[in-house]
Amino acid sequence: MDAIERIRAFNRSYTQAMGLMARDYLDSGMTVTEVRVLYDLSLHPGTTARALAEDLDLDEGHLSRIVKRFEGEGLLVRRPSTQDARQRHVSLSAKGRALVGRLAKASRADVERRLAAVGPAGRTAVAEAMETVLDRMTPVAAKDVVLRDIAIGDAGWLIQCHGEAYAASDGFDATFETLVAEILVDFLRNRDPACERAFIAEVRGRRLGSVFCVRSETPGLAKLRLFYLVPEARRLGLGRRMLEACLRFARDAGYARMALWTHESHRAACALYEASGFVLTGSKPTRSFGVDVVEQQYDITL
Amino acid sequence: MDAIERIRAFNRSYTQAMGLMARDYLDSGMTVTEVRVLYDLSLHPGTTARALAEDLDLDEGHLSRIVKRFEGEGLLVRRPSTQDARQRHVSLSAKGRALVGRLAKASRADVERRLAAVGPAGRTAVAEAMETVLDRMTPVAAKDVVLRDIAIGDAGWLIQCHGEAYAASDGFDATFETLVAEILVDFLRNRDPACERAFIAEVRGRRLGSVFCVRSETPGLAKLRLFYLVPEARRLGLGRRMLEACLRFARDAGYARMALWTHESHRAACALYEASGFVLTGSKPTRSFGVDVVEQQYDITL
DNA sequence: AGAGATGCTTGACGCCGTCAAGTAATGGCG
DNA sequence: CGCCATTACTTGACGGCGTCAAGCATCTCT
Numbered sequence: 221m222d223a224i225e226r227i228r229a230f231n232r233s234y235t236q237a238m239g240l241m242a243r244d245y246l247d248s249g250m251t252v253t254e255v256r257v258l259y260d261l262s263l264h265p266g267t268t269a270r271a272l273a274e275d276l277d278l279d280e281g282h283l284s285r286i287v288k289r290f291e292g293e294g295l296l297v298r299r300p301s302t303q304d305a306r307q308r309h310v311s312l313s314a315k316g317r318a319l320v321g322r323l324a325k326a327s328r329a330d331v332e333r334r335l336a337a338v339g340p341a342g343r344t345a346v347a348e349a350m351e352t353v354l355d356r357m358t359p360v361a362a363k364d365v366v367l368r369d370i371a372i373g374d375a376g377w378l379i380q381c382h383g384e385a386y387a388a389s390d391g392f393d394a395t396f397e398t399l400v401a402e403i404l405v406d407f408l409r410n411r412d413p414a415c416e417r418a419f420i421a422e423v424r425g426r427r428l429g430s431v432f433c434v435r436s437e438t439p440g441l442a443k444l445r446l447f448y449l450v451p452e453a454r455r456l457g458l459g460r461r462m463l464e465a466c467l468r469f470a471r472d473a474g475y476a477r478m479a480l481w482t483h484e485s486h487r488a489a490c491a492l493y494e495a496s497g498f499v500l501t502g503s504k505p506t507r508s509f510g511v512d513v514v515e516q517q518y519d520i521t522l
Numbered sequence: 523m524d525a526i527e528r529i530r531a532f533n534r535s536y537t538q539a540m541g542l543m544a545r546d547y548l549d550s551g552m553t554v555t556e557v558r559v560l561y562d563l564s565l566h567p568g569t570t571a572r573a574l575a576e577d578l579d580l581d582e583g584h585l586s587r588i589v590k591r592f593e594g595e596g597l598l599v600r601r602p603s604t605q606d607a608r609q610r611h612v613s614l615s616a617k618g619r620a621l622v623g624r625l626a627k628a629s630r631a632d633v634e635r636r637l638a639a640v641g642p643a644g645r646t647a648v649a650e651a652m653e654t655v656l657d658r659m660t661p662v663a664a665k666d667v668v669l670r671d672i673a674i675g676d677a678g679w680l681i682q683c684h685g686e687a688y689a690a691s692d693g694f695d696a697t698f699e700t701l702v703a704e705i706l707v708d709f710l711r712n713r714d715p716a717c718e719r720a721f722i723a724e725v726r727g728r729r730l731g732s733v734f735c736v737r738s739e740t741p742g743l744a745k746l747r748l749f750y751l752v753p754e755a756r757r758l759g760l761g762r763r764m765l766e767a768c769l770r771f772a773r774d775a776g777y778a779r780m781a782l783w784t785h786e787s788h789r790a791a792c793a794l795y796e797a798s799g800f801v802l803t804g805s806k807p808t809r810s811f812g813v814d815v816v817e818q819q820y821d822i823t824l
Numbered sequence: 825a826g827a828g829a830t831g832c833t834t835g836a837c838g839c840c841g842t843c844a845a846g847t848a849a850t851g852g853c854g
Numbered sequence: 855c856g857c858c859a860t861t862a863c864t865t866g867a868c869g870g871c872g873t874c875a876a877g878c879a880t881c882t883c884t
Contacts, residue, residue: 380678451643
């Protein structure tokens with residue numbers, strides 16, 4: 221079952237499970253549309269009918285009748301615009317606001333009822349997964365991505381991510397995950413903040429990738445390690461930005477050169493290294509992590 | 523913003539973003555309800571009107587008219603039941619099945635269009651998050667939980683999980699996450715499968731917890747480590763099951779005793795240890811991971 | 825055999841949502 | 855300034871959804 225099919229399955233079961241298709245909104249005697257009108261009005265008091273119709277994707281005639289009825293019920297007030305005599309500014313009355321409050325409460329209670337069997341931790345997890353859904357549906361905007369230092373939780377994420385991604389793409393066995401864990405343990409334990417640094421790319425709390433600048437045995441030589449970007453954050457120029465941040469840090473820290481090890485199969489990364497000024501200084505076939513790979517070394521003079 | 527509020531926000535934006543409220547289903551000239559009827563019929567050929575109405579939560583009268591109309595259009599056939607002359611078994615005709623196929627295709631295309639800006643990796647992530655939503659909404663059933671050995675990705679998950687959970691609940695600093703990573707690196711590197719074992723609790727691909735049985739310096743003494751359950755999987759008897767699996771393994775591996783270290787603040791876990799036959803053999807206040815804790819040792823004779 | 829339950833159909837009705845026409849005010853253009 | 859297209863909103867007409875209630879045939883239970 222591919223992603224689209226899984227998404228369709230979600231649409232079916234979720235709308236049913238949450239009763240989102242209901243005509244009568246929570247036995248309030250109001251239509252979902254009417255509630256949406258009230259809710260939108262509570263958010264944008266003083267809008268015009270047109271803007272409202274636009275916002276809710278409603279027929280203007282239909283909306284006109286709803287507004288009229290609501291006015292009759294005292295839920296909202298319309299006052300003619302001073303700018304344009306054709307327009308009328310619509311706002312909720314106190315009664316209308318009270319109703320919105322009651323409806324919100326009913327909606328909360330309804331959601332609570334549907335999640336009765338789910339504990340607090342589960343609810344947070346549900347909410348988080350939902351935010352992930354919305355978040356992933358809006359593609360990553362490179363400008364919102366921040367590069368920050370490593371924090372609690374990052375090491376585990378990196379280990380899992382590297383382990384699973386390379387197992388899937390290159391067939392690496394568990395020893396690779398272990399190696400990544402070792403690198404991180406060493407970094408966390410023995411890091412010299414003056415000349416070693418991690419960059420974690422993140423957008424709104426969602427981790428996207430990493431790159432590390434660490435000291436080597438050789439004086440004046442920095443190592444670039446754990447360069448990774450989740451697939452959906454690639455081709456946005458993020459890799460270049462991370463690489464440049466890492467190089468800048470290395471320069472500022474006083475290193476003369478920087479080296480990195482990678483595998484030939486990582487075409488995009490290798491191309492990026494070369495575009496950033498790294499030169500290939502070694503290439504040898506070897507067996508690592510249970511598969512045959514061509515290990516490559518790149519160097520750059522800072 | 524609490525979980526319920528976040529879920530409500532999702533309901534609003536998601537239904538809008540996916541256009542699930544549309545009256546006319548994808549310009550097919552059919553109602554969402556009609557499409558649901560067809561779809562349900564394609565899944566359950568030969569159902570009765572009652573079962574259909576039940577399944578789709580539709581008014582029987584309304585459904586009756588829809589079915590009648592569909593029969594007139596040659597989309598379905600009704601044949602009287604041999605069991606019960608009041609009933610009629612409804613099934614799609616070839617024409618009806620063809621229509622369902624076309625509609626499914628249109629729906630796929632529609633979802634694809636809405637996700638046009640999202641790459642393949644992002645789509646999989648969306649689908650996964652959706653499945654998480656549905657999954658978490660149905661509480662964990664203890665009987666579906668399996669205990670398996672450690673696999674790729676687990677180590678990273680464990681490190682992240684321990685790091686974040688103990689930072690949140692006990693205020694532990696990053697050194698705790700590092701310690702967990704060290705324990706895991708050591709386990710992955712030097713594990714003796716004959717007498718060391720990890721148990722990962724999982725339900726439908728979702729990791730719930732862990733417990734490890736590892737060798738100690740002292741001959742005949744096993745150590746229980748990394749006992750953890752995600753909050754939403756607690757109070758299901760899972761902890762006991764994991765503990766028992768671990769004790770059984772230790773017994774079978776020939777250990778004479780088992781010891782574990784924990785902190786006084788973990789009341790539920792301590793109670794479980796005692797209920798399982800462990801006895802408190804030491805308790806001392808100390809400073810660990812940046813906070814003051816009371817470290818406790820428990821022992822059991824196997 | 826008769827009463828009540830069951831499976832489905834039909835009738836009546838409010839109102840949603842859509843198309844189209846109508847009214848009043850505005851603004852652009854010569 | 856005056857005409858006319860445009861804009862903001864209202865009103866009319868209508869198909870049909872969804873809901874309640876009544877109706878009819880059949881089954882089941884006693």
